[in-house]
Structures are given as C-alpha cells and as structure tokens.
Amino acid sequence: MTDASAVYLYGVARGLDPTALGDVAGVADAPVRCVEAGGLVALVSSVRLDEYGEEALRANLENLAWLEATARAHHAVVGRAARTAPTAPVRIATVYRDDDRVAQVLRRESERFGHALDRVTGRTEWGVKAYARAEEARAGEPDGSAAAVPAAAPPAETAAGGTGTAYLRRRQEQRRRREEAGRRLADRAQAIHAELDGQAVAARRHPPQDPRLSRRAGTLLLNMAYLVDDGDAERFLSVAREIDRRTPGIDVEVTGPWPPYSFIDVDEPSRSPGDGDR
C-alpha cells in the first residue's frame, strides 16, 4: 500500500464508447475512466484507501451524507453509460487494488457479465409504486360514527357486563374491518401488478419503504421494478397512467428510466456450460 489508492468499479458495459461518459464525476469527485478486457468495458475511478478501504467503508456506510454522495455518484456514472450501451451495474462499494485487477476480473467473469448484459440489452428498468390514499387505507374502519357498533350487539343487560361485551365486540369488529380493508388493498395491488407485468419481460418486488424515508403520505401498496423492452416503453407508461386514472384512491408513481439495477440476477459465477437454469 505505497500509494494508498485503489480502484472503484461502477459497472461493466459492452460496446461503450468512452467519450459517451463525457466529464461525469465519480465518487469523491474523481474522473471516471474505462478499463477494457475480455470484450467488455469496466467503468472505474481511483479512490483513496483512507476513504474506501474496508475499515473506512464500514464507518462511512453508516454516515448518511457519505452514503448519499456515494450512491448518487455511482448512479450518475452507471446512468450515463446505460444511456448509450448495455451496462450491468455492480454492487455499491466494490473496490480493487488497481486497473490490472479489474481487467483480470473482466476476463475471468466475462461469461457471467455477458449473460447479464444479454438480458438487459434493448431493455430498461422502470420503477412503479402504488400508494393508497389515507382515506382508502382507512376505508371500512370506524371513523367514530355509530355504525361501527354492529347491529347484532344486544342491548346492554347490565351496566358493567353490557359495556364490557360491547367494547369487545366493537374491537373485534374494528379488527375484522381493518383486515378486510387490508385484503382488499392487497388484491388491488396484485391486480395493478398483473396488468403492468403483462407489458414487461421481468418484474422484481422491492421491500416496502419506511414512510419516514419516502416522505410520502398514504400506504405503500406496491414497490416494483419492471424490465421493459425499449420498444414497449411507451405502452408500459400509458398503461401505468391509465391505471392511475381509473383507480381513485390509489396513486401510481413511475420512476425511470433506470439502469437495470434490479435485473442482475446472476448470483453465482457460471459453474458449468450447461445453462439449464434460464
């Protein structure tokens, strides 16, 4: 570790013209360059070990400002490349000793990257979230009106017993209605997903977002990514718009185009030439 620097890898592209990157800045504002090997182009930049070495990374990943800056820089580089050539992003904070090591990895993993790139070539990721507006999520819940007490509740026989029974019934009824409303919303979310999925070549569910992070009112029903053929993108978007229009009480939010972060499925290096799992 004489020079105390290392190489940060953003992603791997095929057929990328390096000039397409322009002057995009990488993490820590470093200039981005390309390493070519094995018929692939790796997007990299130099980083300092005191910021991106293992120990430093552990601390920095817990620092929101640092995490955000790194995530945005990573995304800016990958996004720029993905606009002009098929690009497979790699997981954030993947760091190598030097360019030669990156070239080695490209050669060693060329088949794996090739599969990933084949899958996303000519396709784009779109994000779709569906929110139930507050009044929709509460639908069925008693809102203080007398109707919340089921008609079946018998009139109070004695003051003490009657009040207790009525209270329990009311609680049970509330819970039942809430569960029913939840089920109804889940069904609607499933229907929305099915319709969008019909326009896509693949879909992936992201975990629900903490409302504190999304800063969004309403209940998140759906947090999906769809991989869509570029030729079908217009139709996909118009279907999303149409769903939004005809489902009052549910807001549909589309984000994109994204680099295909959510559709890099090759979890393991290809072990055998028999490609039976696809």
Added chain:
Amino acid sequence: MTVALDTGPAAHPMERVALVDLLDRLLSGGVVISGDLVISIADVDLVHISLRALIMGIRDELLGEDGV
C-alpha cells in the same frame, strides 16, 4: 399519476431521483462480485448498516428540526 421521468439534460441523469428509490436498487441490486478490499462486508451487512445510517440520519434531522 406522478411521473419522475429522466428528462433532464444528459449531464445530469435523474438528478431528482429520490434517495430512497436509489438505495432500493443500489443496496440490493447490481452484480455482486468480490472486490479485493472489502470482501468481508456481506450483502446483508451492507443493507443493514446502510439502513441504520438512513434511520439515524432521519432521526437527527427530525431532532434538529424540533430543536429550532
């Protein structure tokens, strides 16, 4: 429908992208490949520690707002 489309100038791809949407993708997506230096931070760790950072960041922010 809200659409956060990438219509900005080429120099600023998806500048307005929400951090939470970006982290959905960056922390659980992309090619997972062993680096030379950070081999012991597993995927799960990465997601976990980063989410903790997020929650703590938000809390700090809220506390800061309350303090004003």
